[in-house]
Amino acid sequence: MLTSRKQQLAVRALNYDLFENAQIAISEQEISPKEQPAALPSAETLQHLFNRFNFLYFNGKLARPVIEYSNRMTCAGSYTPVKNLIKISRKYHFIFPDEIEDTLKHEMIHIIHFNHNAAFKAEAKRIGASLRAKTHPSLRKQPKYLYVCPSCGLEYPRQKKVRMSSCGSCSKRGKFDPGFKLKLAKSFAAGREISYA
Ligand SMILES: [Zn+2]
Ligand SMILES: [Zn+2]
Structure with a gap:
């Protein structure tokens, strides 16, 4: 009210x-992680995707990270080098479920390039990953x-x-x-x- x-x-x-x-207009309740737990691929599926992209785009050379979902994160994803950890936002991908592979590719580039510098951009272009995530109010x-x-x-x-x-x-x-x-x-x-x- x-x-x-x-x-x-x-x-x-x-x-x-x-x-x-x-x-895209989506109501708040549609993005509640509690209400749609099955809408996103499992963390295990994300690992398989990582393996596929690693093989396809990086000759399998990327160190295999831990990949987990974050319920709180409002950006699409993140990479933490000290933990070799990729976090994928649930909230974000309930709104943009088709972006999940793109997010993973983007975070995979961060394994080799921490910042969004020229080298990062060249890699993003090469493997077809976005530089910026979408926004939603x-x-x-x-x-x-x-x-x-x-x-x-x-x-x-x-x-x-x-x-x-x-x-x-x-x-x-x-x-x-x-x-x-x-x-x-x-x-x-x-x-x-x-x-x-
Ligand atoms: Zn980034
Ligand atoms: Zn006015």
Whole structure:
């Protein structure tokens, strides 16, 4: 139940995000790991996939990592060199189940290249792995900035400062409209909440 008008506006802003970024709209309950435990391949299947990709793309030379799912991770995956551990996000792949092989390939490149440097990018291109994961509002961290439309009051939580953005609801034809330029209302950067008049 959404109690305050503020909350309702914040949710509406997220819906506009879906539109603006052409992302896929999926309700929160559809991505709950508890409700769909069987939707993703088992960790064992991921190991088999690793072996296949290792053979196909790396001549079998990658050191075999531990591969496990993370229930908390909001990014697609991660690689921890000291543990030789690949973590695959459940939340992320409940939303983008078709991305799981891509995520695994991406993390496999991290076994040889820690950063997303030029060498990493060349490998990603060679084996057909993405450089960046998709985003979805329900995966977002707490926003650092809160922008508001000066006309309709829609709220736009953001991770980064925006300069030339206008309200998706008020602007004509989805283009930047200076008449509805978003105003910074609050900043949560550096852990402190600062309000702007
Ligand atoms: Zn990466
Ligand atoms: Zn507006």
